[in-house]
Amino acid sequence: MTNRFVEKLLNFGPLSDEERWVLLAATSDARKVIARKDLIREGDRPGPVFVILDGWACRYKILPNGSRQVLAYLMPGDCCDLHVGLLAEMDHSIQTVTAALVATIDRLEMDAIMDRHKGIAKAMYIAQLVDEGTMRAWITSMGRRSSIERVAHLMCELYLRARNIGLNVDPHVAFPLSQLMLADSLGMTPVHLNRVLKELRREGAMDMQRGRLLITDPGKLIHIAGFDANYLHRRLRSAA
Known part of the structure; x- marks a missing residue:
């Protein structure tokens, strides 16, 4: 099966054969998750890096009145919250939209991979910058677009x-x-x-x-x- 996570990172820069193998190994232990299942909730201690290999997921917040704001969509190849482990707790939740195939990478393992493999680190940082750019586009839409x-x-x-x-x-x-x-x-x-x-x-x-x-x-x-x-x-x- 195609690993869309590796494919996505290849769009942001070259990866050596070793770096591709490392990413394949890190995401090999994926699990199937049913639709509308929380991977992690607001207030939880940050967990591993989640990688969506198949299916869709979303980030969201629940307001005090019970209404929901969806903050982002995650498609096959996307990963979640590279650096959120630096915080004490999650400030949003992540939930599958459809049935999904989700891999988890322990944060210490992810840190070690990025320390040892500069090609992976660069691609991951670019992917994060694209996520931040998408968030700015959504903010602009909410504030200024009809x-x-x-x-x-x-x-x-x-x-x-x-x-x-x-x-x-x-x-x-x-x-x-x-x-x-x-x-x-x-x-x-x-x-x-x-x-x-x-x-x-x-x-x-x-x-x-x-x-x-x-x-x-x-x-x-x-x-x-x-x-x-x-x-x-x-x-x-x-x-x-």
Whole structure:
């Protein structure tokens, strides 16, 4: 089975054969996790580095009134919280969205790997910078983009990320997120989100159907969102 974690890090720099073997060995003891299962919760002591090899997960916070804010999505190849072990407790929770294959790397082992293998360390730091750039893009959306711009921007991002790791069956990409979860990501009610999705469908920009996302007019969706993929270090291109 392809190790998407190794593939992702290879996008950020060359890895020697030894470094690839080290990463494969570190993630070889993966376990299957059911959907909607917390890997770690806010307030817990930080645990190992989680690596998502298959399936989707998310970071989230629960507010005192019981509402939820989704903070980020984790796709195959992503890892969680490289340096959070420096803190006394988790300030957010991580939960699987779908059934997932999750590897865990002990933090002392991860530190030793990065100390000994500079190629891995550099790739991991770049991956973390991309995560931070994504977080800044989400903050910008929540603070300054209109509802339709906010939805369009998230769809561009998720489509691009999913396509770039091979989750596409042209012209669709696998998209396991419910409207409720998307609403929790965007700071909107499900009713409001549903209206915006209908508007984007009427515009001929995109459509969501049965666990799939179809970008019918990438140029139009990019224009609506004002999307610039520089923070992902990838580019969303119109179909040729």
